Amino acid sequence: MTPNTTPKRELRVRPIENGTVIDHITAGQSLNVLRILGIPDSSEDVVSVVINALGKHGKKDVVKIENRELNVREVDKISLIAPNAVINIIRNFDVFEKKQVVIPEHAEGVVRCINPNCISNSSEPVTSKFTITSVGGRISLRCEYCERVISENIATHLL
Amino acid sequence: MTFKDLHIISMKDFSRDTIDHILNTAEKLEPVARGVEKSDLLDGKVLSLLFFEPSTRTRMSFETAMIRLGGRVLNLGSVEASSIAKGETLADTIRVVEGYSDAIVLRHPKEGSARMASELASVPIINGGDGAGHHPTQTFLDLYTIRRESHLDGVKIALAGDLKYGRTVHSLCYALSLYNAEITLVSPKELRLPDEIIGDLKRRNIKVKQTDSIEEAISDVEVLYVTRIQKERFPDPAEYNKVASSLLITPALLENADPKLKIMHPLPRVNEIDPRVDESDHACYFNQSFYGVPVRMALLSLVMGALE
Ligand SMILES: Nc1ncnc2c1ncn2[C@@H]1O[C@H](COP(=O)(O)OP(=O)(O)O)[C@@H](O)[C@H]1O
Ligand SMILES: [Zn+2]
Numbered sequence: 399m400t401p402n403t404t405p406k407r408e409l410r411v412r413p414i415e416n417g418t419v420i421d422h423i424t425a426g427q428s429l430n431v432l433r434i435l436g437i438p439d440s441s442e443d444v445v446s447v448v449i450n451a452l453g454k455h456g457k458k459d460v461v462k463i464e465n466r467e468l469n470v471r472e473v474d475k476i477s478l479i480a481p482n483a484v485i486n487i488i489r490n491f492d493v494f495e496k497k498q499v500v501i502p503e504h505a506e507g508v509v510r511c512i513n514p515n516c517i518s519n520s521s522e523p524v525t526s527k528f529t530i531t532s533v534g535g536r537i538s539l540r541c542e543y544c545e546r547v548i549s550e551n552i553a554t555h556l557l
Numbered sequence: 558m559t560f561k562d563l564h565i566i567s568m569k570d571f572s573r574d575t576i577d578h579i580l581n582t583a584e585k586l587e588p589v590a591r592g593v594e595k596s597d598l599l600d601g602k603v604l605s606l607l608f609f610e611p612s613t614r615t616r617m618s619f620e621t622a623m624i625r626l627g628g629r630v631l632n633l634g635s636v637e638a639s640s641i642a643k644g645e646t647l648a649d650t651i652r653v654v655e656g657y658s659d660a661i662v663l664r665h666p667k668e669g670s671a672r673m674a675s676e677l678a679s680v681p682i683i684n685g686g687d688g689a690g691h692h693p694t695q696t697f698l699d700l701y702t703i704r705r706e707s708h709l710d711g712v713k714i715a716l717a718g719d720l721k722y723g724r725t726v727h728s729l730c731y732a733l734s735l736y737n738a739e740i741t742l743v744s745p746k747e748l749r750l751p752d753e754i755i756g757d758l759k760r761r762n763i764k765v766k767q768t769d770s771i772e773e774a775i776s777d778v779e780v781l782y783v784t785r786i787q788k789e790r791f792p793d794p795a796e797y798n799k800v801a802s803s804l805l806i807t808p809a810l811l812e813n814a815d816p817k818l819k820i821m822h823p824l825p826r827v828n829e830i831d832p833r834v835d836e837s838d839h840a841c842y843f844n845q846s847f848y849g850v851p852v853r854m855a856l857l858s859l860v861m862g863a864l865e
Contacts (some may be wrong), residue, residue: 546700
């Protein structure tokens, strides 16, 4: 009989050597963040997710990805659904760089227009373009082609 | 601001000063539009008309505007007979046709099509209507009509009919807000102006009243702008008939109106205005459609760089 030596389970995830920690994600949005990053469909990265962690300002989600740094387009998309997120680049187990996401003023090819009759949803060779405004933490995107505004469920319209 | 090579896509791109300049230019060209004076301002210039949807007034008034100024017009002709039937994209069509023209007028069923075209073309694109989107040359001619037949600054105007879906009304409201108009909205509740537009107007300190009674509205306005109510908007034909007859403009209704009241309609009308009203001094919808000519002459001369 083996003695019960299993340590008490810890909720902490193990440290990563190199990669990215996306911290302060709006609680409940981490799965959308994974979708933006193409995880797991188009990636083999090792990922851990913490949902509803207690942060300084209430609940938050955290996503940790090994051996991957994010590109500008990914960070722009994340900013639209988690405007307070902080991107920490981890190198050699330490936080090498820490950046608060910034909501861009323009977003190209990031969101699909909700107007089915918009030229950006046709077979024309045209990339969707939005002008973004954020008033009191409420983000809205105005299509630069048809002027339709998206302000709800932005995650469902991400390309 | 320089007009040469400017695209005309949405009223929101224009300030009051710019609009005034366009209307002043139209006024100078009015004798040419009437055929009283001759002009060769656009001699040697070519305008292409790409109409992917039917049109009488917009297409023909652009043609006559161009011809009266000594220019020539190229027509896409029927979509069925063109390469579009073979699946050519609008983007490619624009890049081909710009090589044949000094400016392009585009009417297309998709919202934002004119904006896309303006990103691709080096010649000016004039939006002749993009689906439920914009139709700025209509708004320019509406403003010109109000100015010529009444007055624009602080005008008391009632907008009646389908205020929900009518794109002409939406751009006109926006433009009127630049002129401190007092706006009365007359429509059945199903077809009221969208709240976001009313909100925009109020934020610009525009006085806006809403009513469903045309009698109430008419006693106190200088201009009555009537739009068509489309039968298709009503699932029940009886409901359509009720609404349509409650907004009908008749000689009897006009007995209480200001003698200087002007009635406008973007046309085509179905039966919003009793034909007996046509004879009265109130009616100015046929003048309005004529004013599309000097206004489009002004826009063409400015964007082609023939006038400053
Ligand atoms: N090597 C690592 N592996 C995994 N997570 C890490 C690593 N280093 C830092 N983190 C996590 O990255 C986030 C940012 O770290 P840190 O800058 O220390 O905290 P804070 O932003 O709260 O001041 C925290 O959620 C922390 O737990
Ligand atoms: Zn759009």
